Amino acid sequence: MIKVNNLAKVFGAKRAVDHITFSVERGEVLGFLGPNGAGKSTTMRMITGFIPPSEGSVSVGGFDIVAQPIQARRLIGYLPENAPAYTDMTVYGFLNFAAEIRGMGRDARKKAVNRAVELCFLEPVLHQSVETLSKGYRHRTCFAQSIIHDPDVLVLDEPTDGLDPNQKHEVRQLIRRMGEKKAIIFSTHILEEVDAACSRAIIIDRGRIVANGTPEELRRKSEWAGAVTLRVSGINGATLSDKLCRLSSVKRATILKEEATGVTARVFPRNNGNGLLASSIADAAQGWRIEELHTEEGRLDEVFRSITMPDTAAQNGKEEEQPKELNS
Amino acid sequence: MNPWRNIWTITKRELGAYFSSPIAYVFIVIFLLLSGFFTFSAYLGKFFERREASLGSFFIWHPWFYLFLVPAVGMRLWAEERRVGTIELLLTMPITAWQAIVGKFLASWLFLALALFLTFPLWITVNILGHPDNGVILSGYIGSWMMAGAYLAVSCITSALTRSQVVSFIISLIACLFLILAGYPPVTNMIDWPWLVNLVSSFSVMTHFDGFQRGVLDVRDVIFFVSVIGFSLFTTSVILRTHRAG
Structure with missing residues (x-):
């Protein structure tokens, strides 16, 4: 039409x-x-x-x-x-x-x-x-x-x-x-x-x-698409991240929160995960206990931001420089 | 589809807009008060002192009344549409820009006709007091209405130029002042060459309204007013188009 x-x-x-x-x-x-x-x-x-x-x-x-x-x-x-x-x-x-x-x-x-x-x-x-x-x-x-x-x-x-x-x-x-x-x-x-x-x-x-x-x-298109958020107990953050990164399907893992009761982490998949990331993480769970595990759907606002503001990172860099100039 | 149907739809809407606000009533009252005052005043129109059965003392002031009153009627035509943004609705309707322009112009022109019509007590008065030549009076009314149309079409241009009604009013007042002064004796007397006087004054509404006042319906005068209206409305359409083209 x-x-x-x-x-x-x-x-x-x-x-x-x-x-x-x-x-x-x-x-x-x-x-x-x-x-x-x-x-x-x-x-x-x-x-x-x-x-x-x-x-x-x-x-x-x-x-x-x-x-x-x-x-x-x-x-x-x-x-x-x-x-x-x-x-x-x-x-x-x-x-x-x-x-x-x-x-x-x-x-x-x-x-x-x-x-x-x-x-x-x-x-x-x-x-x-x-x-x-x-x-x-x-x-x-x-x-x-x-x-x-x-x-x-x-x-x-x-x-x-x-x-x-x-x-x-x-x-x-x-x-x-x-x-x-x-x-x-x-x-x-x-x-x-x-x-x-x-x-x-x-x-x-x-x-x-x-x-x-x-x-x-x-x-x-979101880099969050297929990412897995999990909360586990019985392990500290550094070890968890280390273990997760060793999995072949994991691109990188970030620790979001570390508390006495457990660690919350987000894991990003290599080549979009195909939904297998969650199960491979579950399989790898030895010596720690998974309290919560879910796959992210990808978020439109994040896609929107990354598409329409590709130079955000560069700008952030500049903003950081400016205060230094003021100080000197 | 019949273009006149679209034009009439626009005209009806615009007329409704006049009467839904106090502007119309205020305008008509001011117009009637002014014309009464100027006509009968012992200093200005000298209606009684003239001791003649005519409305000459009424029509002679019209070029000057209209200088203020017609831009006040025409200023909102396009300026308001632009300010509120309704121009975007109007010009994306299945009508041509011409139909919108003519429809709006007609509405204001009819409104001025109504104001003019409401001066009929003057006509009754002069007919009671004496035996005027009603043909001359009719010709005066026709000429006055045509002159109002010319002013109004100029106001259409200035209204399309801006989104501020005040700016539109002032510019069109100045433009209409030129239309008067070009044929105003104190101005034309300053020019030495007769051919230039004729040329300049032929652009003035004064020159062309004169015949109507005396009861002479000259085709050239009618053509003058009609072409001022036509040219001004055409200019309005050009302005609207360039404004949209950015």
């Missing part, structure tokens, strides 16, 4: 989006991740035709967004960043306007507004002015606007921003449900949302795609 081909956007000297290519099919929910300023919103604005691309093309449902903007936009529902809405209108008036400009007749509008109001739980504020709404309601009002015409394609820029945990949950459920029949792309920097709602995720950094895959695939 959405095809983004070699898309680039240059603002002055700054490359906001640097030749990215991806596509989203019907039935997919694509999570769009990246640090602030990575180019997420710019990409979404180009997909919806708000800003023209500097290079490359976007097609939505087969219509090029630049050459056939009206046909393409008809298929899209868009929730811009910060969920803007006309503050001088009531919620009902605003949704009715959104339906009318999408070309719906009187009866269709009524049905569409009712449906959107129900899906977004806007009943209590229906005749309130948008200006007086709390942030959560305002956000959902704009969200309701984006689904008013039951579009095939949904582009949502931070749809859960500013919502309370319950509302976040509802919106994720909604996205997930709607994702079965639509092509959805949504941006976020809350990583748990990727697990909760996405069938696939893209991480972009400085305008480039740095990772693309299902949440599981991304998680496997």
Whole structure:
């Protein structure tokens, strides 16, 4: 449904989006991740035709967004960043306007507004002015606007921003449900949302795609993936670490905590472990007792950090140098 | 789909926006008070002192009223959309930028027509007191409305330039002032060459409103106002496009 081909956007000297290519099919929910300023919103604005691309093309449902903007936009529902809405209108008036400009007749509008109001739980504020709404309601009002015409394609820029945990949950459920029949792309920097709602995720950094895959695939990129955390008693830390490192499947082991009652350690596998690490550790347990043992799944936030901040280590080094300069 | 349907949808929304805030009512009251005061004042319009059955003392002030009032009506059109961010919604709807521009312009223009219409007690007054040429009065109203449209279209440009309504108001006031001064006798008298006077004053709303006030409907005057409106709306579309292109 959405095809983004070699898309680039240059603002002055700054490359906001640097030749990215991806596509989203019907039935997919694509999570769009990246640090602030990575180019997420710019990409979404180009997909919806708000800003023209500097290079490359976007097609939505087969219509090029630049050459056939009206046909393409008809298929899209868009929730811009910060969920803007006309503050001088009531919620009902605003949704009715959104339906009318999408070309719906009187009866269709009524049905569409009712449906959107129900899906977004806007009943209590229906005749309130948008200006007086709390942030959560305002956000959902704009969200309701984006689904008013039951579009095939949904582009949502931070749809859960500013919502309370319950509302976040509802919106994720909604996205997930709607994702079965639509092509959805949504941006976020809350990583748990990727697990909760996405069938696939893209991480972009400085305008480039740095990772693309299902949440599981991304998680496997973590160096934690397949790592084993264990707590044992009857042995001291140094000996344990020494023994663990001698196992052929172990890359390295770190002692996290050493107490009188036991030692907690984390063991990282060689070549991703294949899930055998835990059993080989259990087999090697002689002279000490395993109190607890489990395999880590890999963590998205760690993958996210390691991908989007590869030079963290270098920067840390610099930061350490600076105080020395001050002292001297 | 029918483009006028989209334009009308936008126009309805904008008109609703005017009347959902006190701005519309404040504007209309100020407009009516000012026009009443200027028309009847013994110092300014001298409606009674003139001892003639016409609304000449009413229309003559319009270029100056509009200088302040029309930018106040037009300043929010695009500046507010940009400030709140709704421009991103509006321009990603399945409508063209032109339809949005024309729809918004029409809404404000209709609003000004309403304000102008509400001065009808003046017309009643002058008809009770004497026997005016109602054709001249009608032509005055038409000319006044066209002139308001020209000012308004200039305000559209300035409104699209900024996200601050105040900045938009000030710039469009200055731009409209030029439209007046180019044909204002104290200014044109400073120019020595007659051909230059003609050239400069042909850009002024004063010159082209003059015929309407006297009841002369000249096609050239109509073309002038229509082309100012057309050109300004085109400029607005260019500004909106470049703004989005970054």
